[in-house]
Amino acid sequence: MIRFVREAVDEGGTSFDTAEVYGPYDNEELVGEALAPVRDSVVIATKFGFDLTPDGENRGLTSRPERIRAAVDGSLRRLRTDHIDLLYQHRVDPDVPIEDVAGAVAELVDAGKVLAFGLSEASSTTIRRAHAVHPVAAVQNEFSLWARDPEGPVLAACEEFNIGLVPFSPLGKGIVTGSVRAGAPFVVPIPGTRRLARVRENIGATEVRLSADHMARLTNLVDDLGVKGNRYNDHHMGLLDRDERSSGPGPNSTFSC
Structure with missing residues (x-):
């Protein structure tokens, strides 16, 4: 895995996402x-x-300020x-309160x-409350053809405050290639893989342009x-912070496998 990560850097990868709970540690x-x-060359x-x-x-969950400091x-x-x-x-x-969380992170930024x-x-309400205390740079939510939750209030908040959206499981947890709407350059998906060939394939995907027909076919595929x-x-x-949604079918419905 160490060799794989370094090879990914050689192939042009510059952004790496992890967490203390992965493992854990x-x-x-x-x-x-x-x-x-x-x-110095990566994020x-x-x-x-x-x-x-x-x-x-x-x-279980905890975001007490003292726990945030210890975790960092x-x-x-x-x-x-x-x-x-x-x-x-x-x-x-x-x-x-998310305000306390944002305040604790702000202190770490100052340090x-x-x-x-x-x-x-995070829901759009949480995003807005946190952003009022300290700027939110990115929101990482699951987003693919199978999980359309960020469409609507979350994407609107990201656009309003110039916040990057970082979708995880953009390929629907490996079931099908995911897509997001055109004209959203602030969306930076996280593809997951253990193989260098897939890294090259994922990097190459930035050059792919989908036609309106392709987009319609992919969207209809779920239905x-x-x-x-x-x-x-x-x-x-139960651990997810979500915006309230009206029931019924439509582009904001949640699909998963």
């Missing part, structure tokens, strides 16, 4: 070792938001760096430990296949 250590020789994003014990037990110190150590380029709240903690603040799986439902189990769906 192991992924940050791997990313830190792999990117140490080229640290590293990581995330806080879970109550993790030193041995990796996950005790741990991430810096594992990533072998003195700053995190983009720090996300991994999931919105309903027990901690030079963090360069930019992001949110993950044609009849795939509907939640994208996580009940527990993990």
Whole structure:
């Protein structure tokens, strides 16, 4: 994996996304070792938001300011760096006001430990409240043909405040190639892979242009296949901060597999 990450850099990859909960901890250590020789040439994003014990037990959500500070110190150590380029709240903690979260991250920015603040799986309301305290640089939500949740209020908030949208699982968790609407250069998807050939393929995808007919066929594919439902189990769906939606079919419906 270390060799793979370095080969990805050689192929032109410059942005890498990780989190303390991945492993837990192991992924940050791997990313830190792999990117140490080229640290000044890449962007590293990581995330806080879970109550993790030193041995990796996950005790649920927490974004208490003291936990954020401790999480960042741990991430810096594992990533072998003195700053995190983009720090996300991994999931919105309903027990901690988002204003307190943004304030804690702002202090880390002032200390030079963090360069930019992001949110993950956040609703437009949360985005707006956080942005009022400290600028939100990026929002990372699942977004593909199978999961259209960001369309509407979230995308509108991102456009209004010049916030980058970073879709994860843009290929529908490997089921089908995903797409976003034309004219949205602030959308930066995260394709996941373990193979260098796929890295080259993903980088090459930036040169692909879809016709209106292709877009219509891809959009209709979801309806044609009849795939509907939640994208996580009940527990993990309960961790998502989502905008209220009207029921019924349409482009804002949630599709998943």
